Amino acid sequence: MIGVIFGPPGSGKGTQAAKIENAFRLKHLSTGDILRSEVARGTPIGKEAGRIMAAGDLVPDELIVDIVRGRLPEAEAGEGVLLDGFPRTVGQAQALDNMLSEEGHKVDFVIALDVPEAELVDRLLHRAQVEGRADDTREAIEERMHEYHKLTEAVLDYYSRHGVPVKRVSGVGRPDEVFERVKRAVSISSV
Numbered sequence: 001m002i003g004v005i006f007g008p009p010g011s012g013k014g015t016q017a018a019k020i021e022n023a024f025r026l027k028h029l030s031t032g033d034i035l036r037s038e039v040a041r042g043t044p045i046g047k048e049a050g051r052i053m054a055a056g057d058l059v060p061d062e063l064i065v066d067i068v069r070g071r072l073p074e075a076e077a078g079e080g081v082l083l084d085g086f087p088r089t090v091g092q093a094q095a096l097d098n099m100l101s102e103e104g105h106k107v108d109f110v111i112a113l114d115v116p117e118a119e120l121v122d123r124l125l126h127r128a129q130v131e132g133r134a135d136d137t138r139e140a141i142e143e144r145m146h147e148y149h150k151l152t153e154a155v156l157d158y159y160s161r162h163g164v165p166v167k168r169v170s171g172v173g174r175p176d177e178v179f180e181r182v183k184r185a186v187s188i189s190s191v
Contacts (some may be wrong), residue, residue, distance in 0.1 A: 001026065001080030002105055003186065004087070006156065007113030008148045009141065010120040010127065011171045012178060016113065017084040019179045024079065024186060031085035034067055035059060054134060058088055058147050065095045072099060080108075088152045093159065110159050111185055113171035113178070117145060 003026060005013050014030060021028040035053065038046030045067070049059050068086050087093040100106055115123075121141055128136030160166050167185035171178055 001108050002083070002100060003080070004083045004107055004110045004159075005113070006110055006152075007115065007171060008117070008120055008152075009144045010123040011113040011115045012123075012175065013084050013113060015175050016111075016171075016179060016182050017082055019175070020082050020111075020182065020186060023183060024082075026080045026082040028082050028084060029068070029071055029086075031059075031064055031067060031083075034071065035064075038067075054140065055143065057143065058151065061089055061091045061095065064088070065092060065099075068096070069099060087155055088148075090151075090154050090158050093155050097162075107159065107164050109186065110156065110164055110166045111182055112156055112166060112168045113182075114168055115171040119172065120145070 001024075003020070005017050005020065007013050014032070017028045017030065020026060035046070035049045039050040039053070040046070045063065049063065052059050064086060068083075072081065083096075087096050097106065121138075124136045124141045125138065127133055156166050165188075167188070169178070169181045169185050
């Protein structure tokens with residue numbers, strides 16, 4: 001089973017993905033975590049990605065597709081994969097579909113977390129203080145929201161047009177409350 005968890009920055013994707021991983025035994029593949037790890041290790045990919053992320057821009061499709069291509073086989077070893085932070089553009093979605101079709105797989109469901117933008121900004125600024133995330137400055141947050149609306153929302157339309165169940169779930173509330181809604185959506189989508 002291949003799923004995608006979707007939502008703007010600060011919507012709780014990582015929190016919900018960890019819960020989905022445990023409940024449905026899907027391997028959580030977070031491109032954001034992978035990129036931050038590369039940045040921390042100072043790899044060539046990390047240096048390039050760090051500069052781009054600090055500005056609040058999306059990492060170019062070619063770079064992120066290569067990272068996912070390298071990690072997808074190890075992640076597919078279990079019950080399936082839950083992608084978090086990828087695909088973020090229609091080009092990435094098409095590249096993912098091509099990668100998966102080569103293996104006889106496809107995206108089975110998309111969970112889209114909806115949270116009002118004012119709450120997202122508050123969450124991200126709080127996360128920056130608590131976790132020390134350098135990519136969560138007000139300017140970077142505003143740019144990421146702009147990029148999300150400009151590029152990423154089109155991915156939901158792309159999957160809907162291609163017959164993939166896209167389940168919109170309110171991301172407002174305590175994480176366990178949100179997970180109950182997510183769990184119902186995943187269960188319905190994976191039947």
